[in-house]
Amino acid sequence: MTRAPIAVALDAPDLETAARWAALVTPHVSTVKVGLELYLRYGPDVIASVRGASGVRVFLDLKLHDIPNTVVAATRAVARLKPAILTVHASGGPAMIQGAVEALPGSQVAAVTVLTSLSAGDLAAIGIEGPPADAVRRLAVMAVGAGAQALVCSPQEVAAVRAEVGPGVTLITPGVRPEGAATQDQARVATPERALADGADLLVIGRPITGAPDPGAAAAAIAAALRRTASEG
Numbered sequence: 001m002t003r004a005p006i007a008v009a010l011d012a013p014d015l016e017t018a019a020r021w022a023a024l025v026t027p028h029v030s031t032v033k034v035g036l037e038l039y040l041r042y043g044p045d046v047i048a049s050v051r052g053a054s055g056v057r058v059f060l061d062l063k064l065h066d067i068p069n070t071v072v073a074a075t076r077a078v079a080r081l082k083p084a085i086l087t088v089h090a091s092g093g094p095a096m097i098q099g100a101v102e103a104l105p106g107s108q109v110a111a112v113t114v115l116t117s118l119s120a121g122d123l124a125a126i127g128i129e130g131p132p133a134d135a136v137r138r139l140a141v142m143a144v145g146a147g148a149q150a151l152v153c154s155p156q157e158v159a160a161v162r163a164e165v166g167p168g169v170t171l172i173t174p175g176v177r178p179e180g181a182a183t184q185d186q187a188r189v190a191t192p193e194r195a196l197a198d199g200a201d202l203l204v205i206g207r208p209i210t211g212a213p214d215p216g217a218a219a220a221a222i223a224a225a226l227r228r229t230a231s232e233g
């Protein structure tokens with residue numbers, strides 16, 4: 001059975017927990033994601049620990065955001081880890097994005113458009129007026145123009161982004177919550193089924209899976225729901 005297009009966010013306080021979650025979910029999902037919490041605590045070795053014997057794809061979510069020279073050097077520093085995906089913030093601009101893409105051949109650089117935790121009110125507070133979808137679309141077009149092969153947006157904007165950038169770009173959506181699940185600190189959310197139907201290629205899901213009593217069973221249940229959606233569509 002093919003693994004579901006899900007990246008499980010291994011946002012764990014310690015390496016043992018992250019490796020355990022990775023082993024439990026790997027039979028059901030295509031990808032696991034290492035973020036700032038684990039990487040800053042354990043460094044590059046964390047990648048081998050979560051990759052384990054299964055060789056699952058590892059998504060390195062460092063959300064780099066700095067001047068181009070610094071981001072290029074940081075990207076080169078992680079290139080030997082061969083992540084399937086590395087995130088940078090789209091708002092770092094085209095030269096920064098292009099530099100990261102050139103520094104990481106063989107991996108996808110994913111540009112994060114507008115964090116899924118931000119509401120329209122939060123955006124207004126940092127001087128970005130209007131619906132989040134407008135900013136997401138603007139940043140998406142700029143990032144693809146700069147060479148990004150993948151974009152991160154919320155499932156609420158994924159259909160609009162797909163219409164803007166076409167079929168060749170990988171669209172990654174965090175902010176995914178199964179029906180009835182708590183949104184926690186996420187502001188722009190939708191269900192896994194909706195995200196997939198609207199054109200997402202990879203769903204990032206953390207706490208709804210890792211916070212479940214049995215993360216393996218939670219991943220399997222979401223994967224089964226997605227297979228039903230795909231066969232209906």
Ligand SMILES: O=C(O)c1cc(=O)[nH]c(=O)n1[C@@H]1O[C@H](COP(=O)(O)O)[C@@H](O)[C@H]1O
Pocket residue numbers: 009011035061063087112114115116117152153174175176184186204205206207208
């Ligand atoms: O780049 C990301 O993965 C990301 C971008 C974004 O806009 N929002 C977002 O939540 N994420 C990450 O996706 C994961 C979501 O986790 P849960 O909210 O627990 O499902 C976290 O690891 C976040 O760091």
